Amino acid sequence: MSARPFLKISAPLNALVAALGLITVAALTTRDLDPTTKLSLELLLAGVWAVYVLQLVDTVIRRRDKNDRGRTPALVIDLLAVVVPVIGFLIAGSRDQSLYCGIWLLKPLRHFTFFRLLGRVVARAxxxxxxxxxxxxxxxxxxxxxxxxxxxxxxxxxxxxxxxxxxxxxxxxxxxxxxxxxxxxxxxxxxxxxxxxxxxxxxxxxxxxxxxxxxxEVRRQDFVRNWQLVAAVPLFQKLGSAAFVEIVRALRPRVVPAGTIICRKGEAGDQMFFIVEGRVSIQTPSPTPVELGPGSFFGEMALITGEPRSATVSAVTEVSLLSLYSEDFQMLSSSNPEIADVIRKTAEARSGRAPGE
The missing domain is CATH 1.10.287.70 (Helix Hairpins)
Structure with a gap:
């Protein structure tokens, strides 16, 4: 098991190896190759095949260790990539042996989630x-x-x-x-x-x-992802199902890298933010910046008062945010006054400390 890390092949490397193997297959169909070049190309094919043997071993180990039946498509592709060239070597003539390596066209597909998405679309339609x-x-x-x-x-x-x-x-x-x-x-x-x-x-x-x-299908996936993100915000956890669905549709997910300035002092604000993961720093008039973590929100003053932002907010770590635009905030205020009241009271409490965050 200690050798297992050396068996792993990343998706980009897998695509590169497959491309190298297929280009070699194409080159071997060229007529009048000199023996040295042909031997070099065949050795290169053997090297690609050896890499795929290692990948097959890794897939089998991972499936056995995790009892992961979801890896069956990857296992089938890895098995075909190893077995089909061997069959070609045993039964095909010398001219056509390398053509069996064309099965490597399937290798890049093992990492693509698109085909699972396509399968769900076709099944529903x-x-x-x-x-x-x-x-x-x-x-x-x-x-x-x-x-x-x-x-x-x-x-x-x-x-x-x-x-x-x-x-x-x-x-x-x-x-x-x-x-x-x-x-x-x-x-x-x-x-x-x-x-x-x-x-x-x-x-x-x-x-x-x-x-x-x-x-x-994409909208359904986005809705499920947004639902999970919104459910992580304590402010929304007591909402009824109808109001919760309304909030899920209104909020927009966003991931901000560490060090990024999310909003600047003096600029117009058309949205507020809820923190799902990570931490942000708010530059206040006091010497020490204020940090907010998961479950907190900021930027609400710009929506409530309509004034420019009076503080700069930056990401301390990578931050997963949910943004609420002004028009959706008005909708939220009318349909869920208790949440709007919490946001307004928080804004009033902060106004003495860091107005218009």
Whole structure:
């Protein structure tokens, strides 16, 4: 187990190793390579394969130690990256052995959360996607059938059967238009125009469904993350569910690196801040700055009085903040007067110490 840290491969390094391996595979397909260059490239492929063996060992150890079933996709990819090149070496001819290393195209995917997001989007949008796909299939077969009936006698070599006509229908539906099969009759060209317009509509529906699914999924993730952040602020923990949802939608999360100035003295203020994690320093007239930690808030005076900020606030550590804009503060004041009252009383108490923070 002491050697395990040497088995870990970061996501950027994993992508770099995969790119190196795939470039080597491409180079080995070049004709008339001299033996020395070919041997060097093959040794480089063997080195990449050895790295992936180490990564497979690390994945197996982590899965066994943590009993983490969520690592199954990574384990499958790592296993294929090791086993498939070995199979190619054993069964393929010398010319095609390196091509089996093309399985390394999958390696960068093991670190991408995008594909899990895509899977959730497709799963939720499946009924609509299946419906549009069914329309695509109906239009495809119908176009092939009519193209066959219209063009079979004029171009029997290209439209002599429905399967042959399907190639034309696919190319036309996708509006690719290779030009290898073209209707010669007027009716065939009218059909082609209708099929093209149908294809544009079908692909637009697919794109629209997926775009809407991505938007809703990202918004759902943002809402859950904001919910967790808002729940960490003591001021909001006693709210009812309806008011809590309202606050979650109003607050905007923000992460500020250590040393960053969050707001400056004298500038106009259009938002206040709640601290979820980290600490901030408020430069007051007194020699010693005031520090605030998780659960505190600042910047409220600018929203209550409308005056410029009278103190500079900077991040002592990396700070996770929730910002509340002035228009949302007005909404909060009307719907949750108890919270607005706490904020106002805190502002009044601070005004003698550090006005307009």
């Amino acid at each position: 499946a009924p609509n996607l299946v419906g549009v796909t069914s329309v695509f299939g109906i239009v495809l077969f119908g176009a092939s059938l009519f193209a066959y009936l219209i063009e079979r006698d004029i171009q029997p070599d290209k439209f002599g059967s429905i399967p042959q006509a399907m190639w034309w229908a696919v190319v036309t539906l996708s509006t690719t238009g290779y030009g290898d099969e073209i209707p010669m009759t007027f009716a065939g060209r009218v059909l082609a125009g209708l099929v093209m317009m149908s294809g544009i509509g079908i692909f637009a529906l697919w794109a629209g469904i997926l775009a809407t699914g991505f938007f809703e």
